[in-house]
Each structure stands twice: as structure tokens, then as C-alpha cells.
Amino acid sequence: MKFFSFAVPLLAPVLLVLCWIWMAARIANQVILPPMDQVLYILAHPFEDLISMGSLTSNLLVSLVRVLLGYASAVAIAIPLGVIMGYYGMVFKAFNGFLNLFRPIPPLAWVPLVMAWFGISSLATMTGVETGQWYVYLNNIKFSMLFIIFVGAFYPILTATIHGVRSVNATLLDSARVLGAGQSQIFRKILIPAAMPAIITGMRIGLGIAWMCLVSAEMLPGSLSGIGYMITHAFTLASTDIVIAGMISIGCVGALMDMVFRRVEKQKFSWQRQTNS
Amino acid sequence: MSDTPIINIQGLSKSFATKSGDQLQALDDINLSIRPRSFTCIVGPSGCGKSTILRIASGLEKASLGQVLYKGDPVVKPGADIGLVFQEYSLFPWLSVLDNVAAGPEFAGVDKQTRHRDALGFLNMVNMAEFKDAFPHELSGGMRQRVAIARALANEPDVLFMDEPFGALDAHTRILLQQELLSLWEMTHKTVVLVTHSVDEAVFLADEIVIMSARPGRIQDVLTVDMSRPRTRADKAFGELSEFLLHSLSPDRV
Numbered sequence A: 001m002k003f004f005s006f007a008v009p010l011l012a013p014v015l016l017v018l019c020w021i022w023m024a025a026r027i028a029n030q031v032i033l034p035p036m037d038q039v040l041y042i043l044a045h046p047f048e049d050l051i052s053m054g055s056l057t058s059n060l061l062v063s064l065v066r067v068l069l070g071y072a073s074a075v076a077i078a079i080p081l082g083v084i085m086g087y088y089g090m091v092f093k094a095f096n097g098f099l100n101l102f103r104p105i106p107p108l109a110w111v112p113l114v115m116a117w118f119g120i121s122s123l124a125t126m127t128g129v130e131t132g133q134w135y136v137y138l139n140n141i142k143f144s145m146l147f148i149i150f151v152g153a154f155y156p157i158l159t160a161t162i163h164g165v166r167s168v169n170a171t172l173l174d175s176a177r178v179l180g181a182g183q184s185q186i187f188r189k190i191l192i193p194a195a196m197p198a199i200i201t202g203m204r205i206g207l208g209i210a211w212m213c214l215v216s217a218e219m220l221p222g223s224l225s226g227i228g229y230m231i232t233h234a235f236t237l238a239s240t241d242i243v244i245a246g247m248i249s250i251g252c253v254g255a256l257m258d259m260v261f262r263r264v265e266k267q268k269f270s271w272q273r274q275t276n277s
Numbered sequence B: 001m002s003d004t005p006i007i008n009i010q011g012l013s014k015s016f017a018t019k020s021g022d023q024l025q026a027l028d029d030i031n032l033s034i035r036p037r038s039f040t041c042i043v044g045p046s047g048c049g050k051s052t053i054l055r056i057a058s059g060l061e062k063a064s065l066g067q068v069l070y071k072g073d074p075v076v077k078p079g080a081d082i083g084l085v086f087q088e089y090s091l092f093p094w095l096s097v098l099d100n101v102a103a104g105p106e107f108a109g110v111d112k113q114t115r116h117r118d119a120l121g122f123l124n125m126v127n128m129a130e131f132k133d134a135f136p137h138e139l140s141g142g143m144r145q146r147v148a149i150a151r152a153l154a155n156e157p158d159v160l161f162m163d164e165p166f167g168a169l170d171a172h173t174r175i176l177l178q179q180e181l182l183s184l185w186e187m188t189h190k191t192v193v194l195v196t197h198s199v200d201e202a203v204f205l206a207d208e209i210v211i212m213s214a215r216p217g218r219i220q221d222v223l224t225v226d227m228s229r230p231r232t233r234a235d236k237a238f239g240e241l242s243e244f245l246l247h248s249l250s251p252d253r254v
């Protein structure tokens, strides 16, 4: 029994690998499907320069920094807005219809407009740094990219926060008031902790979407690095092995971030299992 | 001095706007005074406005007409002098038992060490000290209510309102907690006003029983219970009073 519970989750990946090996051997065209060891070689040497685009690691790092910046700004705006919208019915009414107009627009559909607004301006443009090593770093963080990541992460976080705050048991608020909590304490010490499990779930979903939006953001003109750029550029050079290695790393990083969040959810919010206590 | 009421409810009426746009008269001209250190129980049919009285008197809700005086001053917002214990779901689930009990002092800005030390004292009073590090979802219903009572007491209120505090408990736990509440009341000299559906509970606990009727909520009668404590349910007077109350509350009474 123990062996099976260990083996069952491995079944699908093993099948996939077997298929890959078999198909690659039959197709024998590394543009369509490169042999697996070629991809594994790239993954096993993550610091090696790949067709002069920088290494896998450096591109992943650039992407991570972009995602985290765009995501952090989404978190910083969506959570306070969500808490206020969830608590004050009037604010909800004032913003909800408006925000819902933009919700169905896929982040990618913003690209043309965002390019018109921001062009290729970056953090370097904003900070006025024009030369040196810092220029290279800052110029990699384009506003247009941040914006798309922002839009992708914003809505799940906002929705989850509003929902979390709205479903806070009224008795908890009343209890806190009777115990002498002021309005700001109600927000900081009751509403936010009570809504935190929902907020964390929204943040987890938002980060997943932000990470997905990244690839499209990195296809924008002016991008010269990042894992999304690496994949598209490798594609134009017919280096399918790099494309696949890039996709695998995107998957792994995404899964890793998700795992971290799940762990936090599990450890910090065990009280949530019986929400109404 | 002891005859000056600590809580004085004067001409209190409350109506709510219903969904259909009508006004629902929940309370109609309630007048009631509560002596310091007394134990009052309010009984009445569901929907007669018992909770509404406590909510207004603790400052959570506004009166439509009339007012509630605490030591002569109108109650306009919640304050540390008046505590309120709810039926259930009132503990903060993300805080440990100790932090729950220390919540009131925390809101008041008491430093951590002091408030934890004091909270432990109150947990001792309700025999819950050994669970100080537990979380609410790990406790039974009776334990949660003990903690809720300790939390209310930790704020050192003069008056303790309780809205069906034992309503969700099984009969055995309920009787146990009634006894514990009585000894706490005798020990701390609080003024207690307790809402209950249980006639038996009212007769066991109260100095004074307020009987309410519904639609609109009015005070129908106020009885003084002059049985000495500890009361036993086997007592003849206990049975007679319970019987009388049940009769007063039965809907088909003319």
C-alpha cells in the first residue's frame, strides 16, 4: 500500500518521459522534439551562456524580479482597496461596477495600449540612471511589463480580499467593539487577521497568474532578457531544446512559489479549519 | 446608595427598517432599572427584542427613542464599563486562548507582559489556565464560553451582559457553567444581566426575572426571586416559580 501511494503520483511523469524518449527517437528532428538528454544538459548547467542570451539562471532571476515588483504593487493596492471595499458598502458600490468593466480584459489585451503609454520606458528612465551596471539592471524593468503583471495579479487578490472581509463574522466585530477596539484596531486587529486566509489564497492565485502574464510581457518589444524572451528568441533560432528547458523552469519556479504559499496557508491558518469558532 | 440603579432603561423603543421598506417595531417603551451587583435574567419568546436591548444598552446599536443610562450617563458607544458575552462564535479564532482573554487590555494599550499575566489570572478563575496556549477551534463549546466569560471579565467591566451564553451547550455543561457563573458573580461583585430562553436557568440564577412579550417587544412582568442560594431544582418553590413562568410565557395565555 505504501509503495503504491508513493508510486501513483510518479506514474504520469514516467509515462511522459518514456513517450518523449520514444517519440524523439522516432521523429529524429531536434527542432520538433529534441532528445531529452539535450534538454537535461541545459537544465543541469543553468549558469552556462545560451546562444549569447545569458544563462538560464540569469534570465530566470530577471523574470523573478519583474514578477515580484509587479506583484508587490498589485498586493500593495489590492489588499487595502479590498479591505475598504469589503467593509464599507458605499465604497464597494462606488468602485465595483467600474472595476468589473476591466476584469474580463485579459492582461495581454492591454499590450498595445500599454506600449502606447509607456513605450520602452523603464525604472532606469524614472530614476534617471543612464549608464553603468545599474542602468542595465534598471532598464530591464519596463513599466509596460510591470503593468501587465500588475493587472494579472490585481483582480484575484482584490476579489479574495473583498470576499474575505465580507465574510468576517459580525459577532467578532461586535465582540471587539465591546472590548473597546477603536476603528483602526478593528481594521488592523480584527478584519485583516480574520480575512487573512482568504487574502493569502487570493495572493497565491494572483502570483500564479502574474507568473503566467510574465511570458507575454516579456514578448513585448524592448525586452532583451527574461525567461519569456529567452523562449521566444530561442524559438526564432529553432533551438527547441532551450524552449523546452525554459518551459520546464517556468513550471518549476511557479510550482515552487505555489508550494511556499500552500505551506504558509497550512501552518498559519490551521484555525481556519473550523472557521466559526 | 445600593438602591440607585446602575443601569436605567428609560422609554426605550427601537424599530428596524425591513427589506420591504416597512418599519419593524422591535422594542416598544421599555423601562427597567437594574440595581448594582444584582443578577437579572430576561426571558421571552424568540424575536421579542432581548438581544436588541443588550445591544443598545452596550452601545452597539442606537435607540430609536428613549435612552439607556449607565450610572446616570447615556450609553452612546461601547465602553470598558460594560461587557457583553455572546452565545457563540465570539472568540477570535486566530488568537490563542490567552491572547483572546488579553484582547480588551490590548485594545486599551496595556503592555504584553502585564496583560498576559492578568489574563492568566482570569483564566484561572474559569479553570481554563491549562488551555492558555490552545486555539478556540481546539476547545469544546463549554470551554469556549468559559474563555469568552474570562475575556469579558478581563476588561474589568462593572456590568456584564450575557446574551444566551449557554444556549448552545448541552444540558449537563449548561448546569455546570451556571454554577460557575454564580460563584464568579459572587466573587467579583459584577452586575449581571443575562438573556435566556430557559425558564429553569432564569429561576436558578436570577434575583430578578424580566418577562417579555413579542410583537412589539414589551416588558410584561418583572418578578423578584427571593429563594436563597444555592438553589436546588428539587425545591418546591423552584418548581412553582418555573411553572408560573412557563405559564406566563405560553403563547395561548389570554
Ligand SMILES: Nc1ncnc2c1ncn2[C@@H]1O[C@H](COP(=O)(O)OP(=O)(O)OP(=O)(O)O)[C@@H](O)[C@H]1O
Pocket (backbone or CB within 6 Å): B016, B017, B018, B024, B026, B044, B045, B046, B047, B048, B049, B050, B051, B052, B053
Ligand atoms: N439589524 C436588524 N435589522 C432588522 N431587524 C432586526 C435587526 N436586529 C433585530 N431585528 C428584529 O428585531 C426583532 C427582535 O430581535 P432580537 O434579536 O432582539 O430578538 P431576541 O429576543 O433576541 O430573539 P432570540 O430569542 O431569537 O434571540 C426581531 O424581529 C428581529 O428580526
Ligand SMILES: [Mg+2]
Pocket (backbone or CB within 6 Å): B050, B051, B052, B163
Ligand atoms: Mg437574541
